Amino acid sequence: MGKFRCPGCEYTYDEDRGDAHEGYPPGTSFESLPEDFTCPDCAVRYKEDFEPVED
Amino acid sequence: MSTTYVLDHPEKGHIEYSDRKRYLWMSSLFMPLFPMMGVAAYFLFDTQWALALPLLFSYVLIPVLDYLLGSDENNPPEEIVPQLEDDRYYRWLTWLTVPMHFIVLIAIAWFVGTQDLTVWSVLVLAITAGSYSGLGINTAHELGHKKPEFERLLAKIVLAVPTYGHFCIEHNRGHHRDVATPEDPASSRMGESIYKFVWREIPGAWRRGWAVEKERLARLGKSEWSIHNDILQSYAISAVLQGGLILAFGWIMLPFLAIHNFWAWFQLTSANYIEHYGLKRDKEPNGRYERCQPHHSWNANYIFSNIVLFHLERHSDHHANPTRRYQSLRNFDGLPELPNGYYGMYLLAYIPWLWYKVMDKRLLALPHINGDLSKVNIDPDRYDEITARYGAGPGAVAAA
Ligand SMILES: [Zn+2]
Numbered sequence: 138m139g140k141f142r143c144p145g146c147e148y149t150y151d152e153d154r155g156d157a158h159e160g161y162p163p164g165t166s167f168e169s170l171p172e173d174f175t176c177p178d179c180a181v182r183y184k185e186d187f188e189p190v191e192d
Numbered sequence: 193m194s195t196t197y198v199l200d201h202p203e204k205g206h207i208e209y210s211d212r213k214r215y216l217w218m219s220s221l222f223m224p225l226f227p228m229m230g231v232a233a234y235f236l237f238d239t240q241w242a243l244a245l246p247l248l249f250s251y252v253l254i255p256v257l258d259y260l261l262g263s264d265e266n267n268p269p270e271e272i273v274p275q276l277e278d279d280r281y282y283r284w285l286t287w288l289t290v291p292m293h294f295i296v297l298i299a300i301a302w303f304v305g306t307q308d309l310t311v312w313s314v315l316v317l318a319i320t321a322g323s324y325s326g327l328g329i330n331t332a333h334e335l336g337h338k339k340p341e342f343e344r345l346l347a348k349i350v351l352a353v354p355t356y357g358h359f360c361i362e363h364n365r366g367h368h369r370d371v372a373t374p375e376d377p378a379s380s381r382m383g384e385s386i387y388k389f390v391w392r393e394i395p396g397a398w399r400r401g402w403a404v405e406k407e408r409l410a411r412l413g414k415s416e417w418s419i420h421n422d423i424l425q426s427y428a429i430s431a432v433l434q435g436g437l438i439l440a441f442g443w444i445m446l447p448f449l450a451i452h453n454f455w456a457w458f459q460l461t462s463a464n465y466i467e468h469y470g471l472k473r474d475k476e477p478n479g480r481y482e483r484c485q486p487h488h489s490w491n492a493n494y495i496f497s498n499i500v501l502f503h504l505e506r507h508s509d510h511h512a513n514p515t516r517r518y519q520s521l522r523n524f525d526g527l528p529e530l531p532n533g534y535y536g537m538y539l540l541a542y543i544p545w546l547w548y549k550v551m552d553k554r555l556l557a558l559p560h561i562n563g564d565l566s567k568v569n570i571d572p573d574r575y576d577e578i579t580a581r582y583g584a585g586p587g588a589v590a591a592a
Contacts, residue, residue: 178339
């Protein structure tokens, strides 16, 4: 499973962990997040702006 | 004694920066003196006229000081920003203001509840307390944008003072997403007076905030009417605080708190009104709005009101980097710029014909608009009137 980072504020969505506060349980793929998903921290970046993170 | 941040940058070489405003930021700790100054002067001079002093400070002295002290050239280099962000001194200043908002409201409520005052004095005190609680919304704004859970909690707590617990959710997730579009209830339109805007802004913000929170709770499988609702948590603190004041000081608290709350909200309305007046993001072929650009916010770089408002007036950088801390926000040349600080501009906004006279030309003269009304967020009710007046395209503005 991968990680996806907001290029504006560095918020990182980790598919393994999900985002409990936002209501995305562990294992929720980035792909399956809603189309109108915006960065939960800055709201400036849309879903398509997120960049995959290489570990 | 000043702190110098140093960095040896691989390409740019040795960089040194010290924040000339470092100690000025401590002013936030003294702000409660202003709402309390009227009460102190009342006891000192034994006249209710003294109660008007804080309002003179906000609406006369601040604009004059902005004019006299002028703008602020202090701009941290981008490379130094991480160090500046990590300096915990700046955080403490925002954290410490949180209890002060409770203390000031309780103190002024006590004064109203125990002294024999005229109706006018109660009104002035409610507005004074409301102004300071409006500043509390500004502190919540600074705190609520930050990533640490603790700061978001403080934001929720301080928002309880003016009963505006939905603000951070609505602002971070709604306003920042929709800013400078016709869909945003917190972005004002050309030709829309503040008295019309307020009826769109306050209910619209409440509805959007609630909707965003309801959607989050639905994903969690929880009811909007549960203790997990961040908005209700803040309202619960409001109920204890304001309910307690009504129990302690009686019926007089009802009009006092109503006016206090409204005035605090109206401070935010005023800021929202001037921050994006008439500015509009383009729609891209995929149906999304273009990302918020620096020219989608009005800025003011006056030193004095920026100190009072935690750099809120450096608004373009805030929208580009919403999680950035106040001490790191930068000013850039060539941004839409207001002719005075926020407090002076609020006064102008309260006199709509004068506001239009000053701002409409300024708006249409912005380089990215250059008289092209299709690039302006216009009040639909006044669309015909405005196009009739300015509709001749680029160049028409200068002639109008
Ligand atoms: Zn982000």
